[in-house]
Amino acid sequence: MTVTVHNPFTATVLGIPRIGPRRELKRATESYWAGRIDAAALHATGRELRTRQLTDLVAAGLDSVPVGTFSYYDQMLDTAVMVGALPPRVTGIADPLDRYFAAARGTDTVEPLEMTKWFDTNYHYLVPEIGPDTAFTLHADKLLDELREARDLGVPARPVVIGPLTFLKLSKGLDGIAPLDRLTDLLPLYRDLLGLLAAAGADWVQIDEPALVTDLTDAELALMRRTYADLAGLSQRPAILVATYFGRPGAALPALADMGVEGIALDFVSGNSGDARHSGNPGDAQHSGNPGDAQGSGTTVADVAAVPALADKLVVAGVVDGRNIWRTDLDRALASLGTLLGSAGALAVSTSSSLLHVPYSLEGETELDPALRSWLAFGEEKIAEVRLLATALHEGTDAIAGELSTARAALASRSADPRLRDEAVRARLAALGDDAARRSPAEERRALQRERLRLPLLPTTTIGSYPQTSAIRQARAALRKGEITAAQYDERMRSEIADVVALQEKLGLDVLVHGEPERNDMVQYFAEQLDGFFATANGWVQSYGTRCVRPPILYGDVVRRAPMTVEWIGYAQSLTDKPVKGMLTGPVTILAWSFVRDDQPLADTARQVALAIRDETVDLQDAGIRIVQVDEPALRELLPLRANAKQAYLDWAVTAFRLATSGVSDATQIHTHLCYSEFGEVIGAIADLDADVTSIEAARSHMEVLDDLNAAGFHLGVGPGVYDIHSPRVPSVEEITASLRSALKAVPAERLWVNPDCGLKTRGPAEVEASLHNMVTAARAVR
Ligand code: GLN
Ligand code: ZN
DSSP, X not given: OOOOOOSOOSBOOSOOOOSOTTSHHHHHHHHHHTTSSOHHHHHHHHHHHHHHHHHHHHHTTOSSEEESXXXXXXXXXXXXXXXXXXXXXXXXXXXXXHHHHHHHHOOSSXXXXXXXXXXXXXXXXXXXXEOTTOOOOOOOHHHXXXXXHHHHTTOOEEEEEEOHHHHHHTXXXXXXXXGGGGHHHHHHHHHHHHHHHHHTTOSEEEEEOGGGGSOOOHHHHHHHHHHHHHHHTOSSOOEEEEEOOSSOOTTHHHHHHTTTOSEEEEESSOSXXXXXXXXXXXXXXXXXXXXXXXXXXXXXXXXXXXXXXXGGSEEEEEEEOSSXXXXXXXXXXXXXXXXXXXXXXXEEEEESSOGGGSOSOSTTOTTXXXXXHHTBOOHHHHHHHHHHHHHHHHHOGGGGHHHHHHHHHHHHHHHHOGGGOOHHHHHHHHXXXXXXXXXXXXXXXXXXXXXXXXXXXXXXXXXXXXXXXXXXXXXXXXXXXXXXXXXXXXXXXXXXXXXXXXXHHHHTOSXXXXXXXXXXXXXXHHHTTEEEEEOOSSOOEEEETTEEEOOOEEEEEEEEOSOSSHHHHHHHHHTOSSOBEEEEEOHHHHHHTSEEOSSSOHHHHHHHHHHHHHHHHHHHHHTTOOEEEEEOTTTTTTOOSSHHHHXXXXXXXXXXXXXXXXXXXXXSEEEEEEOSSOOGGGHHHHHHHOOSEEEEOOTTTTTHHHHHHHHTTOOSEEEEOSSOSSSSOOOOHHHHHHHHHHHHHHSOGGGBOBOOSSOOTTSOHHHHHHHHHHHHHHHHHHO
């Protein structure tokens, strides 16, 4: 049977950001939480933002526009609401918005859902909990309302939902069930939903199934077939576009193409974030038509040609990188698109993923060096690239001749720029042998450190940051506006540091920190002081909920010109006899939370960053600092989605960390910190980091991580977080005591540290003081 592609479209994006071009939604949501505005005002802000955005997308020339990717917090949580899968502990909350935010953030009495990274991105989703008793019921009003709103504006709207496989695969099973076991019960809701969308006038629906680019078992592939055969078999439904992204669907592609869906979206850019992270073959990573590419790169035109069933489908070709900020090589993209024309029933140009992962627009970046700026494309510019490519595809390249030559000139200026290379750093790295990344055996280090630090059993500490109070933010703003001098700013930071040191002494903590008041962000702070990076003025990206980050752009060789942290940490140490931990960010995390150059392998860039951090650890040691923590919260995040690419990544990531931390003497204690749970697959690598002490998020996942560490033969110091810092709730002494006792079942007291799950910068001072007081009390009781 031949399905002709009915009503195909030509230019789209897979999803759009929602925080607002000036973070309007963040502000409104936080005002709602603080009780300053009511629900009606929050909804009005949401509506305004959507209206403006939809109108802009149509004006930019997209002929199909995603609708429903708006969210007050998270799309997985929205899906849980849609299918009636909120946990019973929040269903008693009568007000729907408060119920929603309770599931997201917890309340004094309710624990929130766990939060974890969305595939290999720095976006965090809330993990739905699916038990044997979860009673799925459809609540499609949010999606239907947004669809109606868009259609009323005359927008060619394409509703977007997270597909049932991805939803269940990313959920957490309760009471021993695997969420996918509940597919039979969930599927009827998607059937009903498709009927409702058709009745509301949607001619296409986009069903996101990024889980299809991960390694699937045969049983999971069979579930995929069942799901899409079932949905495609409905008589009343929109045309179905199944969207895959963040990699190559592999065996799932021919299987899916046989299922009678009308369209498939494919990511032609990345296997991992649109750069050369894992391929080691940067030239081929983008828009590659080369079937010989390493696994881990994007879908190739050969993948498409190999699936005859695509000849009567709409292929939505993600050739514009949805995750990185470099300008698209239009010639390359057009070459791929030209080839694809021969294998697809119809072809639409798109981004490789939702634009959730890049800033809104370059418009606000007026301070940027014009050459650097010309190398970039943010959300708006990517939408324009999609439109240009679609035009060129249908009308020929002459139709975009001017834009094409501008794009070519920008790419040429980038590759010729002398700032991309620093020969001195390259020579130093080449001269460092394998031994540079190795320390003495852990037992020898432990003996020396014990002697030097003389800490009590179950030492208490924190992860680094203390609340970023409004006084701190005001000082930073005043410095930026030139209202205070650098010396005045330094004075204010010193007084913050003195307060934080005094507070820790009062609370009786054993290993102190300086509190990181001078850091706007743990990556940006270092990026601002290293050559090879530049910062944006308004390049905000949602990290979770209302938390936004402004990733720096790493464009050239990384060079440390001078010490970056020694003055602050040395000052804190001068105020106390207790050891103050120096705080640095590790190379993997610096890369993960930056937009990284795509013209060399990520492993090479990581070594350059590692060298800069290594120099800093040595300077801290020379300034009398006895403990240095090198944070790697993003270690898990960059793990490739496909099994066969994982080891190569872990090898370079571990080497970079060890290079960064092995320049110090054995008596200097190295700590590291990891968060965002689900460490399973990187547990062996955590042991390989060889840090003397590892603090690790565990509160939300209830200490399971310790058993995993034991199973991996981990024998170093460990501080499983004893309370969750993502919510404002103050943990009781009893609760923390219970956590510690359960940790002691897995770890001997000599190796156990006591600390919160993560840094405290997003919390209020009162909560922090109360929580840490309870933590110290609990540690003393258990000692
Ligand atoms: N040292 C950092 C802090 O405390 C670590 C943050 C993190 O793990 N994300 O803020
Ligand atoms: Zn953390």
